[in-house]
Amino acid sequence: MQVNIIGGGILGTMHAFEAVRRGHRVLHLEREAEARGATVRNFGLVWVSGRTRDELTATLRSRELWDDLGGRVPGVGFRPTGSLTLLRTPAEVAVAEEVAERSDATARGFTLLDAAEARALNPALRGKYVAALHCSRDAAVESRQALPAIREYLAATGRYTFLPSTEARSVADGGVRDDRGRRHDGDLVIVCAGAAHGGLVRELAGELPVRRVRLQMMQTAPLGERLTTAIADGDSMRYYPGFAGQAADELARVQPQDMVAEQHHMQLLCVQRLHGGLTIGDTHEYTEPFPFDVMQDPYGYLAGLVEELLGRALPPVERRWAGVYSQCVDPGELVCRRSPAADVHVVTGPGGRGMTLGPVVAEQTADLIGL
Structure with missing residues (x-):
């Protein structure tokens, strides 16, 4: 045809x-x-x-x-980079423990690692965290x-x-x-x-059951060393529905988000590009009309968080941008x-x-x- x-x-x-x-x-x-x-x-x-x-x-x-x-x-x-969700509190570790024991954990490639095991897998992560959830099935393009x-x-x-x-x-x-x-x-x-x-x-x-969602992201100059996995932080377990459960509900109850992260509906995701730079984000804005400018506070928060996890200063940020995607709101x-x-x-x-x-x-x- x-x-x-x-x-x-x-x-x-x-x-x-x-x-x-x-x-x-x-x-x-x-x-x-x-x-x-x-x-x-x-x-x-x-x-x-x-x-x-x-x-x-x-x-x-x-x-x-x-x-x-x-x-x-x-x-x-x-x-096939895999990913590490880096955990900094007992409440975040509890969510990882819960999902790592589920029946689909093997299919997802979930393994709960202590900090030393995470650093052995990704030596660039020399910063502050207590454990990590490894997902071997995650990948990048x-x-x-x-x-x-x-x-x-x-x-x-x-x-x-x-x-x-x-x-x-x-x-x-x-x-x-x-x-x-x-x-x-x-x-x-x-x-x-x-x-x-x-x-x-x-x-x-x-009229379709869809909405538009706006995000902000950034990219750095080359890091100068290899980040062997993608990384996420514990806030991603609030955002992604695959982590939903009793432990995630408890995380939301006992551990408030950082004020900037909560205001901008944020999680940390970070992946290294083939040229060595890091793509870092992101925010979520659901109410239109969206602002036409980008806000600095989320970038400062994300940069500080990645530096804390890496245990080193970030290279200069070379690009900042916003984007809008289409999201189906029908859960079925x-x-x-x-x-x-x-x-x-x-x-x-x-x-x-x-x-x-x-x-x-x-x-x-x-x-x-x-x-």
């Missing part, structure tokens, strides 16, 4: 990859010269550790697909270079065409009309417009999928899981629509 895909972010690109892999032809439209949304404004983490039990099977499948894709397309920068690398791979098949700086204006009969008035015929259309919930998406699918859906016509499919709302779940969401969509 001829598949027209709207949206050049991670979901659109992975749907293109899946369609080409199954033998179809793809025309891929992106309104910007390059995808500039949450797809490139994230950690590049394939995050197994915090997913709910209902999401775990899909998440592990997605990690498997990323591993395979990394073998086919080395430019995506896939690496290079979010800023993954999509161009995948497109280059797809173009080499001869069955993929990328149309940048091209906005889709209407959809009918499997085809797309763009903002230059050109008609692109096809057999079906998949719309992956990210956080753009209005316009064509609303026209096609109506992995993402928001709608098919307003037999040949039109809208897929959006992976939340902060877009990079993690992109491959499996595309695989599921392809199975559901019979690609």
Whole structure:
């Protein structure tokens, strides 16, 4: 078939990859010269550790697909880094102990380590913490270079065409009309417009159970040594639903968050880029209209926290940015999928899981629509 895909972010690109892999032809439209949304404004983490039990099977499948894709397309920068959630209080350790004893702990690769064992696994962590939860299944990709690398791979098949700086204006009969008035015929259309919930998406699918979430992040100059795992702090166990339980409820009751962290709905995630710099974040803002400026307090808090865990000063911060992603608010859906016509499919709302779940969401969509 001829598949027209709207949206050049991670979901659109992975749907293109899946369609080409199954033998179809793809025309891929992106309104910007390059995808500039949450797809490139994230950690590049394939995050197994915090997913709910209902999401775990899909998440592990997605990690498997990323591993395979990394073998086919080395430019995506896939690496099985694993992660360490660094624990600084007895209440945080109690949450780690609880999840490490659950029936799905082996599937997640959970192991509770003392501080010495954590330092042996990741020698760069010479700072203050009392224990760590190791998740061997977590991984990382290079979010800023993954999509161009995948497109280059797809173009080499001869069955993929990328149309940048091209906005889709209407959809009918499997085809797309763009903002230059050109008609692109096809057999079906998949719309992956990210956080753009209005316009064509609303026209096609109506009001969807999605919201937009804003985040702030930063990246440093090269660290000068290897950070062998991604790292998180105990606040991530408040944020990720995979840690929910009695111990997490007790953590929330007995250990208030830092004032800045609470105000900005923060957790620490940190991963080293291939060039040696650290991507550090993040905040969460749920109420629109979002501010157009970035706030300094969260950056200062995150930098101080990473320095405390590393036991050393951070390199200079080279980049700061904000991003907005689309989050499905229906707890029964992995993402928001709608098919307003037999040949039109809208897929959006992976939340902060877009990079993690992109491959499996595309695989599921392809199975559901019979690609």
